[in-house]
Amino acid sequence: MTWDDVAEIGPGLPGVGADSAYGTAALHVHRSFMCRLRGGGETQATRSDIEEWSLLDEATPGVLLVAPHDACWPVVPVPAAGRSLVRELVEDASPERTPTTVARVRRAERGNDE
Numbered sequence: 190m191t192w193d194d195v196a197e198i199g200p201g202l203p204g205v206g207a208d209s210a211y212g213t214a215a216l217h218v219h220r221s222f223m224c225r226l227r228g229g230g231e232t233q234a235t236r237s238d239i240e241e242w243s244l245l246d247e248a249t250p251g252v253l254l255v256a257p258h259d260a261c262w263p264v265v266p267v268p269a270a271g272r273s274l275v276r277e278l279v280e281d282a283s284p285e286r287t288p289t290t291v292a293r294v295r296r297a298e299r300g301n302d303e
Contacts, residue, residue, distance in 0.1 A: 233265045235282050252269055
């Protein structure tokens with residue numbers, strides 16, 4: 190798994206495109222930053238709900254890293270994470286940054302009419 194694989198996931202989601210943030214490759218949704226490459230290309234920082242973080246950490250012990258000051262931005266060692274975990278993180282980050290109407294459409298498409 191590389192950043193190129195991550196970058197392929199994003200554009201398949203509504204309003205998501207590749208760009209840069211802090212001088213590194215990143216994904217944005219409607220011009221809002223949602224995840225980026227970090228650590229010289231070895232890790233990915235992705236916006237995550239703090240409650241979801243603990244569930245992901247339990248499901249994938251030792252894979253996700255978090256600094257106390259960046260509790261909403263777990264860092265994933267991209268090569269170790271695996272495609273399904275990275276895809277889940279990117280997909281979950283997208284609705285948090287997507288305008289309400291687009292997010293509602295996405296949930297309906299997934300059969301999740303909350």
